[in-house]
Amino acid sequence: MSRIPRMGDGDAEQDQGSQSWPTGAKAPEQMRQLLIVGALALVPQPAAAQPARIQCPGATTPQMRYCAAKSWEQSDAQLRQKVGKRLMEQWHEATKALCSYAYAPYKDGTIYPQMVVGCDDRLNRALLKEFRRRASP
Numbered sequence: 329m330s331r332i333p334r335m336g337d338g339d340a341e342q343d344q345g346s347q348s349w350p351t352g353a354k355a356p357e358q359m360r361q362l363l364i365v366g367a368l369a370l371v372p373q374p375a376a377a378q379p380a381r382i383q384c385p386g387a388t389t390p391q392m393r394y395c396a397a398k399s400w401e402q403s404d405a406q407l408r409q410k411v412g413k414r415l416m417e418q419w420h421e422a423t424k425a426l427c428s429y430a431y432a433p434y435k436d437g438t439i440y441p442q443m444v445v446g447c448d449d450r451l452n453r454a455l456l457k458e459f460r461r462r463a464s465p
Contacts, residue, residue: 389438396445403452410459419455423448 384395408416427447434440 389442393442393445396442396449400445400449400452403449403456406456407452410456423451427451 382391382394384391384398386392386395407419411419424444427444430447431440431443434443
């Protein structure tokens with residue numbers, strides 16, 4: 329056993345690691361609060377996120393994929409307004425199968441997802457063009 333002086337006791341023996349505070353002392357509570365505040369101050373705060381400023385069609389593969397996805401989302405939303413839910417699901421199945429087959433030789437490449445999404449987008453836009461042509465006299 330080592331000797332650790334107690335506050336207010338002078339030379340009383342204590343087990344290592346235990347400590348006694350004078351009656352009414354708030355030091356342990358204050359220390360705990362200080363440690364919590366200190367720990368919270370060390371938590372990294374997220375930086376203000378700025379939206380990506382990508383000019384389509386993009387200069388890098390991730391930017392090109394982003395642009396292709398945005399274009400597809402736009403054409404898909406327009407087409408969804410023209411046809412019902414069930415027909416849209418069938419259209420998605422058909423275009424996915426056709427585009428995956430058309431670009432199968434590129435399946436292992438980094439460009440493959442972009443090519444498939446681009447294919448889906450072009451097919452959506454071709455069908456939208458047909459709807460517009462049919463609607464105009």
